[in-house]
Amino acid sequence: MSHTEELTGTGERTGVAELAGSGERLRGRIHAELTRARRRSQLLTDAVDEHDLVRQHSPIMSPLVWDLAHVGNQEELWLVRDVGGRDPVRSDIDDLYDAFKHPRRDRPALPLLGPVEARSYVATVRDKVLDLLDGVRFGDRRLLADGFAFGMIAQHEQQHDETMLATHQLRVGPPVLTAPPPPRATVPVAGEVLIPAGAFVMGTSTDPWALDNERPGHRVELPAYLIDAAPVTNAAYLAFVADGGYADPRWWSEAGWRHRCEADLVAPMHWRRDGADWGYLRFGRFSPLIPDEPVVHVGYHEAEAYAAWAGKRLPTEAEWEKAARWDPDTGRSRRYPWGDGEPTPEHANLGQRHLTPASVGAYPAGASPLGVHQLIGDVWEWTSSPFQGYPGFAAFPYREYSEVFFGPRYQVLRGGSFGTDPVACRGTFRNWDLPIRRQIFSGFRCARDAGPERAYPGDLGRTR
Template sequence: MTDARSSIDPGTLRERALDALTRARDRTALLTTCVEDPDLTAQHSPLMSPLVWDLAHIGNQEELWLLRAVAGREAMRPEIDGLYDAFEHPRAERPSLPLLSPDEARRYAADVRGRALDVLESAPFEGHALTEAGFAFGMVAQHEQQHDETMLITHQLRRGPQALTAPDPAPAPPYTGPSEVLVPAGPFTMGTSTEPWSLDNERPAHQREVAAFHIDALPVTNAAYQAFIEDGGYDEERWWTPEGWAHVRTHGLRAPLFWRRESGQWLRRHFGVTEAVPPDEPVLHVCWYEADAYARWAGRRLPTETEWEKAARHDPATGRSRRYPWGDADPTPEHANLGQRHLRPAPAGSYPAGASALGVRQLIGDVWEWTSSDFLPYPGFTAFPYKEYSEVFFGSEYKVLRGGSFAVDPVACRGTFRNWDYPVRRQIFSGFRTARDA
């Protein structure tokens, strides 16, 4: 995990780790205090865990990696390890487990955090792969932020009055640029071997040769997706893969999740509030099958994961791959819609400062973007620090999503970051953009 950035002095690295851990815990606290205990212990969907399970799981993983693996301490509560092992108990059965109560879960997570901060003060940041450049602390912060996104999904699925509020993104001036961007043919460096907190599936950096292609300058909007619906997209088998068509027929899909048609208008449920579907926002809560069908209807296709990353990171002027579309600097609010500071995507065309070198916008933040690719390892992949983070998921069952969403914290979002899910998933904050061969 050695990296040029690991030469940063340990004090700066500790400050970075402390900030990431604190930001994650502040978000966790908000997501678990904005509702009463019955909402924390209830299962709002069989697809999701009770919020109180996520809370204790966050603490348990922090204990496992920072207190036991890094500091070599004895387990605080070994009897609960199995309860909060994500591989031992599927989500649907977690409500039936003898879980910690909300108060117990809060005390446990807080106790772990206090001890973890003591470890952070003295841990060596070199000489061991797990702590090199503060990796273990960055991994734990990313894990907590990923569960914060999961908990936000649970809040969206929860029935009841609004519990979370945030200011809306600023209105975007009308986008007047090209509808698509040409990405030139040639090699580019995919993945990373130098990002100190990158996860194993992002590694190692390697060369890919990519044919020229065109990609949408903006994510597909609600208005554009409505045109697909109104044109009978859900009734035309020819736009769907066989598996997608069977899924649509079996589950009666007619529109993105949470949408409904009423008095000639499309409405949606959004964190406890019913609102008109905003036409200029990127479409949200569509599964891979829906994204793929739309692309076929539009005479296009979904980009491959490799194409997506080249569009996001390749700088044709230098030939190098950037950390982010806009360059190597960490994200700011001018670059992208991240961190749950807004609870919705920004209008398509927002964040010109976050555009890629080729002029593609909103590749980071707003909505996770489905790609056509299966989740597979890169050449030379090595599982680290455990196989269950990535390796056990590799295969054709999962499709790759890229770019992050409004619910993702910057610590868990990079130009190389890879997400994956089943092609039927719609509760996630997923959208897409399309591509075509040049």
């Protein structure tokens, strides 16, 4: 069985709409999500030897053993100590695993828990959490309403699991992760989709496990615009590379061109020359580029330059979300492009089920009502919006999750990737990173303004 096949199983996941139901059903959902997250953490750390666990594979990433102990420390802080009111397990290590006190490049020099200690620590914390879960009263505090604190910790661990997966991609050595290939395309998808002018509800005030930066739900009015029916593919991006896109400052912003020159960028991260052609290094294996897969491992500056070269632009965050959530028949915002039901393997490429993006057209069941495909899963999509709080934003339960990152330095990404778990992915979920970052599983799609002649629903160019 592959490392990825062990993660998912075939059991049906409980829908989020049931979270507010009986306490026992909620306890079962929490137990299942915590268990799935821990199973994935174990797979990602058991796949390598102790040397690989403690070494730093890139100065912008933590050693894998730091991530493992960090998820346990966060679980101890929020669930064992805060929710449970229990005595600390290891208060002496709080400082070591505070992400704000030690930059990633400095973490290997810290007196971190070794692999054996880290595994023992996270297991002890989990035992205490499952013990207190049996008796917790979900209505006692806002932090516990609908199991929010437990959902926050499950999402946090899965987010670090995706970070550890990105570390595996940077790792040098024999391949250690395996997974079946994603499905091939079953429908043709090309061109653009017109999103009509009008208002929609962005964000949420009701999703029980939504994080603070997704709240509150608020109305946003947008003019008509066109958005790509699918993410930009390797073939499309290769045309930009072949046309000298990396050598032509016309397509780049001032900051983007400066970074391109300083970093000597010539192609997406992990692309490698194979004679006259390009190939891709994936988790220790080299393979030819697959033309119809979404391009991955490009930074914001590269995405912005490609869009300019193509005569388009990146979508705003609001444009991305309207394309992903707005139902033109009812006017309401769905939880996902396909509706409110939880993702299945037929809807999206999520959860490390595969180790690559899927070909464009592989998930017709996951398309939006207007025919925009693969908005969820495959690759995180850069938007042109800096990371900011919504009108009425309130930090909860701590400022360091979102608020301290607000401002012009960070760009918003949307939609999740093949390495994002469904518990940490929905139509309202917001990711953010520095524009220069490429180690994340990031791609993009383009948009452009709709002229007056294309601004009406009767002129929809639906692509299915």
